[in-house]
Amino acid sequence: MAPPRLPLNALRAFEATARLGSMSAAAGELGVTHGAVSRHVRELEAQFGLSLLRRQPKSVVPTPGGAQLASCLGEAFDLMRLGVSRLAPSPLTLSCSATIAMNWLIPRLGGFKRDNPDVEVRLNINYGEVDFVRDEISVAIRSSMFRAPQDVVIRPLLREDIGPVCHPDYAARLGLSVPEDLARARILGTATRPAAWREWLEVIGHPDLLLDAQETYDHFYLLIQAAASGLGMAMAPRIVAIDAIARGHLVAPFGFTPGPHELSLWIAPHLRARSDVKRLVAWIQADMIASS
Amino acid sequence: MAPPRLPLNALRAFEATARLGSMSAAAGELGVTHGAVSRHVRELEAQFGLSLLRRQPKSVVPTPGGAQLASCLGEAFDLMRLGVSRLAPSPLTLSCSATIAMNWLIPRLGGFKRDNPDVEVRLNINYGEVDFVRDEISVAIRSSMFRAPQDVVIRPLLREDIGPVCHPDYAARLGLSVPEDLARARILGTATRPAAWREWLEVIGHPDLLLDAQETYDHFYLLIQAAASGLGMAMAPRIVAIDAIARGHLVAPFGFTPGPHELSLWIAPHLRARSDVKRLVAWIQADMIASS
DNA sequence: GCCGCCTGTGAGTTTTCCTGACAGGTCCAT
DNA sequence: ATGGACCTGTCAGGAAAACTCACAGGCGGC
Structure with missing residues (x-):
């Protein structure tokens, strides 16, 4: 025996x-x-x-x-x-756009580090396609505008609510009450989402209105900062404006409306069972929901 | 998390x-x-x-x-x-009669030690009552002639088959063929089981025959040795005679008949889950069955 | 006294773990 | 080549372990 x-x-x-x-x-x-x-x-x-x-x-x-x-x-x-x-794990790397990183992720990352002091998170600032293996990405936050690679584990996060945002004083000065009032505003746009204003006008039921960007920024986060500086109106997802709104740097005079895209988590399939990956994913999901 | x-x-x-x-x-x-x-x-x-x-x-x-x-x-x-x-376990102690020890257990104990080199077995030569705690007994082989203490775990081993045994030459000289022939034999008895011959005569259906011990030994194992030395007939359970029979030191001219008693294992309740106890119990059960 | 905090225990259920059977692959001998 | 021996991988289903929930009981402090 x-x-x-x-x-x-x-x-x-x-x-x-x-x-x-x-x-x-x-x-x-x-x-x-x-x-x-x-x-x-x-x-x-x-x-x-x-x-x-x-x-x-x-x-x-x-x-x-x-x-x-x-x-x-x-x-x-x-x-x-x-x-x-000691198992020399590949570092935990989260990929997301600069906009999400600056306006949502980084301000909240301290909370994750507090709850998980032993987990080190590396950031990869990027959007669009992901090569999980070559770039050693563990998890990516991506818009449904982009196609996920084969075999990736996808967890939907939230539907993007979009709406025009600007500095509170700017909104007060223009006296915005209906979308048509936006004709008086300076319309700011971004090269990465040229269709943003058009999409919004469609989802709020004013496909006839014509609002063309009078000024175009190369990056979304510059656009947000321009709007927060009172330079005009930006079309922004709630998730990236929410902190600025809370701090009083921005307002959304027409609120936010469900837009045509959604945010998802893409998880590297070979890492999906790793505990730090699971913890990061759970945290992102919870905090995304909490801030929407 | x-x-x-x-x-x-x-x-x-x-x-x-x-x-x-x-x-x-x-x-x-x-x-x-x-x-x-x-x-x-x-x-x-x-x-x-x-x-x-x-x-x-x-x-x-x-x-x-x-x-x-x-x-x-x-x-x-x-x-x-x-x-x-290192958990200083109390030593594994097996209690059984001197007869069982000499004629069954000790010759087989080597096999157990070979299969379980890390288990040390201490023997306690005794029969009758058992105080598992005071005497630090783990397991006891006992006859159903004795009452087990409260709470003890009991595992039946086998019904004792009993029969007269003697040296092969002795049997040949007397020419034994029916129980009545035993009148010509020298009947050996033991102080610890005075009723042995009577019990046998009853189970074989000759309660009328009268065979009284002409010589009585203090210990059962002395009785077995006397029979093996050709000094007469002994009434013995098969389990203690089986090795001597196999070696040609004894024969059982009338075979063995199920007797009124049986052998059981008594297991100290507080040790019943200990792995060495379980292994010893399993080994005894298996080898008892194998040698019956 | 009563309440809070601890551990023990039973029935019932969830989860884990394991089995048994099959498939695919490589190496070796025929 | 071809069959056999011997690996590992995988799946559905079933046995066993682990856990939960709910209750009981003991002790100490308020």
Whole structure:
């Protein structure tokens, strides 16, 4: 008969219990209920034929043997974690447009780093096509304007709500109340989304209105900054304007309307099960929803 | 979001695979199928987002990262095993009668030690009542003549087949063919089982025959040896005579008949889940059945 | 006394793990 | 070539482990 396999999960539960001096605390650390921990410890005691913990009213104390075992186990688990962490993982790289990066991601990234101090996020500022392997991209935030590569895991984030934005004083000065009033405004555009104003006019039901960009910026984020500086009206997705609106740098006199595009997460298929990838994805999804 | 729990079972499967250079070998060591190991390894690779093994036609070779991880894991598991083995277990103690010990157990004990080199078995030569705690007994072989203590785990072994035995030459000289012929034999008895002959006569359907012990030994094993020396007929359970019969030291001219008692294993309840206890119990059960 | 905090335990359920069977691949011997 | 031995990969289905939920009981503090 072969030597019995070590009951690894039970050993982990016991180690945490001995270290924390409490089954409930160990259960919290392991993300299970106290009952599960209690069972694991009893299973070990039965298997070894001796008691590992002295039960006390408000806590548990390892017996001498239990303490020695716990210390061995602690070292062993540390060693495992060390080995796993040494696995030279390719860095976690998030690709998104400069606009999203500046107006949504970077201001919120501190929160992710606070919750996940051990995860390092590299940014890749880009939009459009992605080569996950060549550029070592783990996750990309992309608009549905672009086609995802084959095999990529896609998680829809949100439909882009779009609307005109400008500086609050600018809006007040022009007295905007209906879309037609925009004829009085200076219309700002961007080279990367030449159809932006046309798309908006269509979704709000004024396809007849003609608003042509009187000034065109090379980059979307320059456009946003121009609008925030009071230089005119920009057509912007809510997600990139929301912070500026909250700070009072921008207003959206006509609100936002669901636009023709949506934002998605593209996840490198070979990395989709990696824990840091999963954590980043979960965080982006949650924070995107929270800020929409 | 909490840091992910280490997938311990998968890590163990990978460690064995890397050490043995083969999933099938690892599966053998762990007592599972190769499919299970394959899944575990793939799960790890997915979770870490990198490949741990280079697949080759007839084997697998750890990648550099995989080799480093495997070495860490190997140390960690060794440490765990060490910690567990240090748990000062009470010694494994088997209690049985001197007769069983001499005529059945000890000749077979080598086989158990060969299959379980890491298990040390202490013997407690005794019969009748057992105090598992005071005498630190783990397992006892006992006859149903005795009452087991409360709470003991009982595993029936076999019904005692009993019959008269003597030296082959002695049987030939007397020309025994029917029980009545035993009147010509010298009847040997033992103080510990004074009713042995009577019980046999009853189970073979000759309650009328009267065979009284003409010589009585203090111990059963002395009785067996006396019979094997040609001093007369002894009433013996098959299980204690079987080896002497096989070696030609004894014969059972009337065979063996199911007797009124049976042999059982009594297992100390607080030790019943201990792996060495379970292995000893399994071995005794298997070998008892094999030799009956 | 009552309440809060701990652990123990049972039934029932979810999740994990494993099996068993098959497929594809390489190497070796025939 | 061709068949056999021996790997690994994969899938559906089933056994076993793990977990949850709910309740019970003990102890200490307010």
